[in-house]
Amino acid sequence: MTETHQSPIWHPFTQHGLGDPIPLIARAEGARLYDAQGNCWIDAISSWWVTTHGHAHPRIMAAIRAQTERLDQLIFAGWTHEPAEALAAELIRITPDPLTRVFFSDSGSTSVEVALKMALGYWFNIGEARSRILVMEHSYHGDTIGAMSVGARGVYNRAWQPLLFDVGTIPFPAEGREQDALDALEAACAAKETGHAPAAFIVEPLILGAGGMLIYPAWVLAEMRSICAAHGVLFIADEVMTGWGRTGTRFACDQAGVIPDILCLSKGLTGGAMPLAVTLCIEPVFAAHLSTDRAKTFYHSSSYTANPIACAAANANLDIWRDEPVQARIDALADAQAAHLAMLSTDARAQNPRRLGTIAALDVVQPDPGYLSTLAPRLIAFYRERGVLLRPLGNTIYVMPPYGITAGELAQVWAAIAASLDNLS
Numbered sequence: 098m099t100e101t102h103q104s105p106i107w108h109p110f111t112q113h114g115l116g117d118p119i120p121l122i123a124r125a126e127g128a129r130l131y132d133a134q135g136n137c138w139i140d141a142i143s144s145w146w147v148t149t150h151g152h153a154h155p156r157i158m159a160a161i162r163a164q165t166e167r168l169d170q171l172i173f174a175g176w177t178h179e180p181a182e183a184l185a186a187e188l189i190r191i192t193p194d195p196l197t198r199v200f201f202s203d204s205g206s207t208s209v210e211v212a213l214k215m216a217l218g219y220w221f222n223i224g225e226a227r228s229r230i231l232v233m234e235h236s237y238h239g240d241t242i243g244a245m246s247v248g249a250r251g252v253y254n255r256a257w258q259p260l261l262f263d264v265g266t267i268p269f270p271a272e273g274r275e276q277d278a279l280d281a282l283e284a285a286c287a288a289k290e291t292g293h294a295p296a297a298f299i300v301e302p303l304i305l306g307a308g309g310m311l312i313y314p315a316w317v318l319a320e321m322r323s324i325c326a327a328h329g330v331l332f333i334a335d336e337v338m339t340g341w342g343r344t345g346t347r348f349a350c351d352q353a354g355v356i357p358d359i360l361c362l363s364k365g366l367t368g369g370a371m372p373l374a375v376t377l378c379i380e381p382v383f384a385a386h387l388s389t390d391r392a393k394t395f396y397h398s399s400s401y402t403a404n405p406i407a408c409a410a411a412n413a414n415l416d417i418w419r420d421e422p423v424q425a426r427i428d429a430l431a432d433a434q435a436a437h438l439a440m441l442s443t444d445a446r447a448q449n450p451r452r453l454g455t456i457a458a459l460d461v462v463q464p465d466p467g468y469l470s471t472l473a474p475r476l477i478a479f480y481r482e483r484g485v486l487l488r489p490l491g492n493t494i495y496v497m498p499p500y501g502i503t504a505g506e507l508a509q510v511w512a513a514i515a516a517s518l519d520n521l522s
């Protein structure tokens with residue numbers, strides 16, 4: 098394992114002061130990461146939730162190579178190219194009919210920023226004073242200032258609190274408290290006071306990822322959608338993590354029969370090979386910006402908006418979804434995850450075993466609170482030494498592998514988890 102202490106790189110979410118080793122990965126294939134010395138790790142979290150089919154999927158790699166022969170990058174303000182046109186058309190085809198427009202950006206956070214700007218732009222342009230954003234407790238929507246503002250506040254963003262804007266927070270619909278959450282959303286949607294009139298509700302459908310893999314039922318999501326519709330509050334589904342099969346269906350909203358007004362997609366959009374994001378919206382949101390008045394233009398762009406190589410990777414991903422038995426792989430992985438989780442169901446150290454589609458999670462019980470603060474880094478090191486890439490969220494261990502992971506590789510991941518429970522005390 099190569100350590101890169103001399104490197105000038107400042108890594109994300111990494112406390113360099115702790116001196117943890119930073120493996121240097123040379124190549125990847127399927128669910129496996131390799132360093133130059135031939136050491137191997139099983140990527141049990143899909144390289145932070147992005148790799149869907151598996152690393153270096155041949156069709157996606159080929160599409161990227163082919164695109165590099167034609168067009169590398171193009172200004173997207175007022176210009177267009179075939180990979181983006183094909184991708185937008187296919188996204189419109191596979192999503193519900195009311196979603197008619199596709200705006201490109203380059204990460205999950207920017208897709209959320211775009212969604213928020215679209216929502217505010219809509220109300221501004223139609224001349225209605227609505228600007229408050231409603232959010233769900235424990236949510237995560239990204240790390241830019243706007244995305245942090247609509248996410249949970251805590252140690253991860255304490256330094257930037259002065260910059261974060263005020264939002265209305267709806268309680269998480271935990272089991273037995275679903276109605277409280279719905280009542281709170283109803284009240285917040287009905288608010289009329291100046292500064293409190295709601296513009297939009299943004300939500301991670303069915304499962305809160307970074308918040309700790311917290312799952313809530315489809316009927317609650319459907320109810321929330323109806324409440325927003327009844328009050329004209331725009332409903333933003335952040336499917337940056339849940340999209341592309343993670344929850345068992347292509348999109349989590351599908352399980353609830355929910356059609357959002359605005360939909361954010363990124364992570365698995367390119368199968369995890371290239372950075373790309375889209376924000377889809379209903380026609381009225383686009384129409385509110387459509388005018389001969391330049392002041393109503395949607396003023397948002399990133400330099401790499403709809404980069405052609407990234408779009409080619411996304412088109413290959415959509416081809417894979419169309420031509421290969423992706424759903425069957427997802428179903429098989431979901432079953433395998435359920436079986437592994439069931440084996441830990443009587444283990445008192447593994448609490449709240451839960452699963453949604455291909456995502457499995459459990460909470461580690463540890464009576465000593467002092468230990469808890471160092472639990473995640475200790476577990477991460479334990480797994481890394483055993484050839485498994487897992488990254489628990491606090492005391493929540495979760496497995497979210499690429500769909501191409503083999504039964505043997507998945508068994509190795511769960512064996513490492515079982516061993517880690519034995520090593521806790």
Ligand SMILES: *Cc1c(COP(=O)(O)O)cnc(C)c1O
Nearest residue numbers: 204205206237238239306337338
């Ligand atoms: C990861 C994530 C984001 C942010 O995406 P980035 O590409 O990391 O900016 C936003 N929303 C959700 C639900 C996510 O899981």
